[in-house]
């Protein structure tokens with residue numbers, strides 16, 4: 001009886017909704033073109049679960065730079081032209097700056113937890129202002145050199161164990177944002193894990209309810225997605241609370257490193273009450289900082305891996321880049337202060353992002369009112385996708401778009417060229433970071449991280465295709481475009497050889513690593529108790545998914561280097577049974593142990 005009533009109610013609501021959405025349009029106004037689909041479900045069956053952006057781009061070639069498709073009653077608009085995206089998302093941002101509801105995280109617009117997913121609410125406005133203030137304070141202090149210290153650590157670990165490149169890249173990015181957020185790299189590994197889980201929760205291809213949205217009505221007991229998200233969120237909250245506790249303890253001891261949270265606390269001590277109150281209350285600041293950590297933990301790793309892919313397929317650009325770095329830096333590794341004199345390195349950074357957009361489908365906006373654009377009707381409540389993959393393939397702006405060609409940013413004959421080369425190319429205002437009022441706020445971090453890491457890789461290594469000794473040294477094939485399907489896409493792993501360019505450079509890398517350790521190690525008596533997550537802390541509810549919690553001990557006398565190779569002593573943060581090979585790899589070493597294990601190589 002209850003079920004029948006429920007079905008009648010749902011069908012009734014759908015009919016009413018269909019009636020309003022199917023209403024007559026004003027004279028001379030048309031609906032956007034687009035692929036016709038089956039009633040109600042639209043063309044959902046035609047969207048591949050892998051590299052969906054290629055299909056959306058293919059449709060844009062057929063239907064034009066802006067087209068629509070109805071899926072489960074919602075109008076989805078796809079934009080593949082930067083000009084159209086700017087016309088709507090930037091110039092009409094008053095009605096195009098909302099976010100759609102995510103079926104697998106249905107309170108995303110209102111809960112205030114994740115700024116990037118909030119609707120255009122007062123909380124979003126406040127949080128964005130705070131985010132902006134914290135970013136500005138940190139970037140005007142050159143991000144406290146954290147990206148350099150972490151890059152130096154990364155290069156030597158990559159040199160010792162290049163096969164584990166994904167691990168080192170993701171440690172680099174998650175440790176850097178952890179330090180920016182909380183003044184310590186300690187949370188980096190758990191942050192990676194909880195962020196990957198959140199990506200699955202919100203990505204269309206990550207959880208079934210995001211495609212078949214009626215599944216969101218299932219009770220928790222019948223919904224593996226809800227259970228998984230609850231467990232993930234519980235761990236994330238525990239992590240953020242531990243991080244806050246750590247900063248508070250460090251402040252009490254007068255030894256807090258610079259961080260977003262420290263900056264926030266400092267404003268609370270300001271003599272002027274208006275300044276004290278300007279940035280809101282602590283619980284909201286904890287969420288804002290947490291979101292900034294999430295936003296930076298994995299995104300930056302994607303272009304770093306794409307850089308390696310690009311160098312494997314285009315060795316000529318690697319040689320040119322090395323020549324530029326050698327000429328300008330005279331044998332030392334590039335540093336952030338060199339940026340004006342390294343335009344090719346900046347062009348490579350930008351071209352990697354253009355060639356393989358890290359967020360290829362974009363993060364959707366939503367409309368708050370009906371609109372008419374060039375005679376086409378866009379209804380209120382539509383989901384608007386700036387298809388970043390398509391935008392970077394606009395032949396008018398990027399001739400021969402499939403070719404990786406950094407010259408398009410350096411040579412005046414290309415439409416994307418901009419002078420002066422001491423300043424351009426840079427990432428500011430680049431379409432790949434979104435549009436209008438929702439533009440990405442992490443560009444200073446991305447810019448510095450990528451410049452230093454790509455520059456360091458080109459300085460230290462020649463990356464080339466691996467040869468197979470069993471087949472007369474034949475080159476092992478490397479894919480061009482096999483990317484993971486979540487909202488942030490990263491390349492599937494590939495074989496390669498990373499040859500250090502000289503013995504001298506390896507020696508320098510080791511010195512840089514040791515210096516970075518010395519500069520970043522915390523005093524011996526530092527209170528790290530906040531980070532003692534328990535062995536077996538559950539991240540997910542499935543029995544297999546157990547967080548083992550390794551933490552690198554970064555105190556004096558903790559993480560040590562024996563001067564030859566590197567000895568990694570870890571206490572706890574690892575994850576089993578996630579199906580993610582990156583996560584699984586470390587678990588072998590800790591299986592069955594409580595204290596952790598020593599991993600020694602090199």
Ligand code: HEM
Pocket residue numbers: 115116117128131291292293295296297299300303358359362363364365432433434435436437438439440441442443445446
């Ligand atoms: C390669 C790295 C990154 C890429 C490609 C990227 C890209 C994007 C994109 C496409 C959006 C959506 C813009 C829109 O809706 O129009 C976005 C939003 C955002 N990003 Fe990033 N991002 C990156 C790294 C970061 C980092 C390191 C941070 C750290 C603070 C960050 C913070 C944010 C925030 C706070 C938003 C939400 C803005 C809002 O909704 O108001 N991003 N990013």
